[in-house]
Amino acid sequence: MTEQTILIVEDEENLLEALRYNLEHEGYRVVTATDGGKGLEAARETDPSLIILDIMLPTLDGFDICRLVRRTSDVPILMLTAKAEEVDKVVGLEIGADDYVVKPFSMRELLARVRAMLRRPRHSRGEASDTEVIRAGSLELDQTSHAVRLKGQHLDLKPREFDLLALLMANKGRAYTRHQILDRVWGQDYIGDTRTVDVHVRWLREKIEPDPGSPKMIVTIRGVGYKFQA
Numbered sequence: 001m002t003e004q005t006i007l008i009v010e011d012e013e014n015l016l017e018a019l020r021y022n023l024e025h026e027g028y029r030v031v032t033a034t035d036g037g038k039g040l041e042a043a044r045e046t047d048p049s050l051i052i053l054d055i056m057l058p059t060l061d062g063f064d065i066c067r068l069v070r071r072t073s074d075v076p077i078l079m080l081t082a083k084a085e086e087v088d089k090v091v092g093l094e095i096g097a098d099d100y101v102v103k104p105f106s107m108r109e110l111l112a113r114v115r116a117m118l119r120r121p122r123h124s125r126g127e128a129s130d131t132e133v134i135r136a137g138s139l140e141l142d143q144t145s146h147a148v149r150l151k152g153q154h155l156d157l158k159p160r161e162f163d164l165l166a167l168l169m170a171n172k173g174r175a176y177t178r179h180q181i182l183d184r185v186w187g188q189d190y191i192g193d194t195r196t197v198d199v200h201v202r203w204l205r206e207k208i209e210p211d212p213g214s215p216k217m218i219v220t221i222r223g224v225g226y227k228f229q230a
């Protein structure tokens with residue numbers, strides 16, 4: 001197995017060193033940057049397997065870096081946030097982060113998140129079995145190219161939205177609980193709560209449903225969770 005590189009962009013030296021120590025101990029190669037500009041540069045130059053990104057940084061903040069990296073890469077991004085308001089932004093602004101932890105966090109929790117994120121298949125890695133195009137009415141999900149089209153128009157989905165839609169569409173009519181969805185889409189080590197699922201369902205509905213307020217495709221099963229109804 002090739003060594004995986006993790007880029008840490010964090011300006012608190014003590015935290016940065018603690019992260020470096022623990023991640024190296026786990027066998028990862030670690031690259032670090034202490035300001036935003038250098039972090040962005042490192043993200044482009046080192047092609048990391050995962051980025052741990054602080055939000056408040058000198059020169060360029062974590063939100064900007066996340067957006068800029070997302071233009072060209074689907075590398076998993078774990079945001080480190082210091083305040084509740086920042087969590088709202090990470091989740092609400094659709095900046096493209098995959099996960100977040102709130103400071104102060106335990107190193108154990110962070111390592112579990114990192115492992116879970118690295119285990120998820122990256123979207124650029126196509127597999128021979130993923131040749132299927134799943135259709136439901138005018139909605140089309142292409143597992144090979146990771147594209148979703150609605151009435152022939154390409155939809156811009158975030159990686160996790162795609163995975164969630166793929167799970168539901170590949171199992172039309174089957175009801176999933178929020179926990180089952182978390183396990184399958186976010187991974188079993190994911191420590192966040194099931195509201196994450198609700199938020200992603202809401203975003204997906206806004207993109208695929210003619211009337212997101214009264215969804216016809218991703219329907220809520222009261223007391224259970226969600227299913228895709230063709």
Ligand code: CA
Pocket residue numbers: 010011012054055056057
């Ligand atoms: Ca900081």
